[in-house]
Amino acid sequence: MLVTKFGTDPDAIRPDIPLHRLRLDSLALEELRLHIEDRLDVDLEDVALTSRDTVGRLVEVVHGKVSA
Numbered sequence: 001m002l003v004t005k006f007g008t009d010p011d012a013i014r015p016d017i018p019l020h021r022l023r024l025d026s027l028a029l030e031e032l033r034l035h036i037e038d039r040l041d042v043d044l045e046d047v048a049l050t051s052r053d054t055v056g057r058l059v060e061v062v063h064g065k066v067s068a
Contacts, residue, residue, distance in 0.1 A: 001035055002055075015056030024051055042066055 002008040008022050019029065029051060033044050042065040049058060 001032070001039070005035055006032070013055055015054060015059070017055050018052055019049070019055065019058065020051035022055070026051065036062055040066055 002013055002022065003010050006022070006024065006028060012022060024032065029049055033047070033049070036042065037044055040062065042062070044062070044065060047061050047065070049061065
């Protein structure tokens with residue numbers, strides 16, 4: 001989704017990379033949240049992610065919601 005929707009270089013996506021290094025600001029994070037909710041049919045409304053969070057943290061949060 002980061003590659004197809006946001007044009008992120010696939011080689012740059014690693015668990016330890018902060019989201020801001022992938023050029024995801026607060027507006028882009030909100031858009032990403034909406035895409036994830038639609039695609040995976042999960043509610044991320046109560047999740048507080050910032051551009052300082054890492055890709056790994058994003059994956060953990062989404063995985064936790066999908067598994068719940």
